[in-house]
């Protein structure tokens with residue numbers, strides 16, 4: 001166990017440390033609002049299994065089920081819902097000894113890039129409270145960046161782990177689709193999303209991934225992890241011409257290239273002509289799936305229900321009108337629109353064809369390069385509200401992250417530089433099951449550039 | 463006149479132990495909302511897991527219906543809202559159902575008709591809404607039951623065809639052991655599509671009739687609907703595409719909703735379930751579960767055992783009955799004898815005791831033995847009926863009962879002669895009348911002798927000895 005892990009494992013086993021920890025979290029939380037529910041006491045004094053993560057506390061994005069914790073998904077619709085079961089990924093971490101201390105804020109049902117779409121709380125970027133922590137796993141990213149937990153779970157549907165990781169200066173892994181069970185992850189866009197990790201360093205990211213993965217009988221789309229064991233020699237670097245990267249991100253990107261060259265990797269310039277189609281294909285597929293996935297919130301069995309309704313249809317209408325936020329309504333409507341009969345070929349089926357084309361576009365590079373590198377997001381963390389980026393611009397900016405979700409490949413966001421006091425990350429993508437290649441590159445870069453700590457972060461609070 | 467076209471959509475509950483996509487009990491009649499879990503209640507984050515046993519049953523039905531079996535069957539989401547459907551979409555099949563393009567031969571009266579099957583697809587059932595005063599209560603026990611939908615082509619013409627089809631189909635699924643076929647309890651449900659048109663003009667505007675919970679209602683509803691549409695055509699009125707409900711109290715169909723206001727199901731691939739590809743082993747198990755189907759069985763009962771069509775109809779109606787029958791015949795009993803026993807005395811006893819053939823004390827060996835005892839002259843047919851009663855009462859073998867109760871036939875001419883002497887003495891006038899030529903009175907004497915012997919005397923021996931003694 002590293003010193004870092006030792007420090008964390010003391011939190012729940014030593015009363016004075018726990019007290020200091022709670023004070024520390026309390027101070028930060030007032031400023032950043034990363035948690036929707038925080039209760040480290042719940043597991044104090046409990047016998048923990050011997051495992052690689054024994055005693056280490058962690059936070060879980062509030063769209064992932066943990067028994068007896070709330071499962072709000074950042075929505076008024078589920079504000080009062082307490083989960084009757086635990087997600088397989090969380091259960092696997094508990095078996096490895098890790099302890100859930102709270103649930104983190106998110107954009108409602110995972111829909112957004114800022115966590116401003118949460119109906120239940122506001123989360124600020126620990127680096128600059130005027131700015132967003134990113135989304136939709138913004139609460140998890142902020143909590144890790146502020147040192148409130150050494151790692152947190154997030155979910156990544158179109159970049160929801162990697163983008164906030166980049167905004168907050170932490171590591172963010174989106175594993176291969178299917179390698180981590182989705183059982184217990186509240187569905188937004190089932191064919192795209194996966195549970196992943198936000199963490200302080202490469203080592204713990206890897207450890208958490210290793211403990212969490214595995215085929216699950218409760219998830220028929222889950223897969224055995226089957227890595228090749230190959231080491232990275234060549235890195236395919238996406239030409240810096242797509243999208244308009246901000247000067248900060250551009251500079252950060254170039255800095256990473258220099259480090260990789262210095263480290264002795266062979267670099268290969270690549271291009272992905274399909275990048276222009278990524279965002280439309282992503283939103284077509286994601287909203288189509290979302291429209292069905294969110295249909296279950298009808299106020300009948302659980303969740304928000306109106307005080308009075310004349311009939312079942314009115315009950316459902318009122319529940320949704322009162323319970324869902326605008327972004328969620330927008331996406332449900334979009335999804336319903338693209339699936340309506342007679343128009344599927346024009347939208348949904350076409351998007352699936354584009355998805356295949358994107359996969360082929362990406363995969364052709366794997367014969368030449370072991371991993372691919374591209375930006376995470378065109379800008380560093382933007383300000384709250386729509387002054388820097390309106391919601392439409394935020395969606396357009398998802399092109400780099402959505403690629404990995406459409407093709408199901410693993411991708412890792414690694415802190416690259418600080419630009420004007422804000423962290424910027426870079427992302428690596430690998431063939432299915434090749435998470436280890438991502439960790440190799442990340443560990444090497446970490447030696448060059450330690451993931452920064454936000455101002456006010458204490459490495460030792462006791 | 464007009465030409466009518468009827469197509470059926472039949473839903474059957476598969477008799478799998480658990481629900482289609484979770485581990486909950488799929489059992490009828492349990493207390494409300496006891497067989498539910500986060501998965502079948504559609505809680506946030508849960509995923510469906512496919513019940514392979516139920517899919518195997520589905521392939522079995524598709525095979526029995528001579529369908530092309532899908533080498534890769536897919537699942538789709540069918541989006542619509544119903545308060546008792548937890549996810550507000552139903553996991554169903556659309557592009558690659560378990561089977562398609564099949565057919566089944568059915569008997570309608572004296573003719574055999576081939577009905578084409580459009581497809582056989584797997585899906586989950588919804589729960590149940592119970593209306594109580596101004597409240598609506600929901601029972602989700604049934605939500606997620608594995609359901610199979612069989613869709614026929616519009617090959618049926620009149621209500622009687624549909625009724626015959628349903629009966630044959632019901633018998634088939636019971637033979638296969640995949641459904642109990644109970645329409646009253648809802649384990650088998652039927653919707654019908656009907657259209658009429660001028661001869662040779664093809665299908666007309668389609669009307670769907672729902673809520674048909676017995677094969678008799680199917681016949682009545684369809685004939686009613688054909689009549690209603692014919693009258694409209696006669697009056698040059700336009701038939702509109704709509705869904706109607708059969709009102710069994712008024713014996714008429716009533717409009718439920720117009721098709722144009724109906725749902726757009728927005729089918730799309732179920733991202734939570736990969737396509738199911740049956741392995742060779744899986745398909746072998748399907749083959750191994752296949753049995754001789756009722757239609758073939760009936761033909762064989764007629765050609766192989768010499769039963770008439772009516773006799774074979776009765777015997778093959780239930781698989782267990784047909785198995786029982788063949789078991790008796792295999793044990794040496796005469797086929798027609800076995801049929802007679804099963805269709806009369808055994809049937810009566812079953813009705814009286816409320817037992818089923820499967821669960822009653824009469825085994826095929828016992829019935830075969832009973833018939834053999836008659837053939838061997840050990841007991842009379844009349845004694846046999848008494849023995850049958852004892853088998854039901856005491857659950858013992860027929861020969862043991864005969865021993866214990868002394869139910870043995872008297873066939874010794876000497877012993878019978880003594881009884882006859884006594885009867886003749888008592889009925890001197892009758893004897894005289896016969897001697898004078900009134901042979902019709904002979905039957906009376908036989909009856910008296912049988913009665914005096916307590917039914918034990920062998921009738922043939924009585925006949926011959928009596929003839930000898932009276933007429934010399």
Ligand SMILES: [Zn+2]
Pocket residue numbers: 481484485486497498499500501502503606
């Ligand atoms: Zn269940």
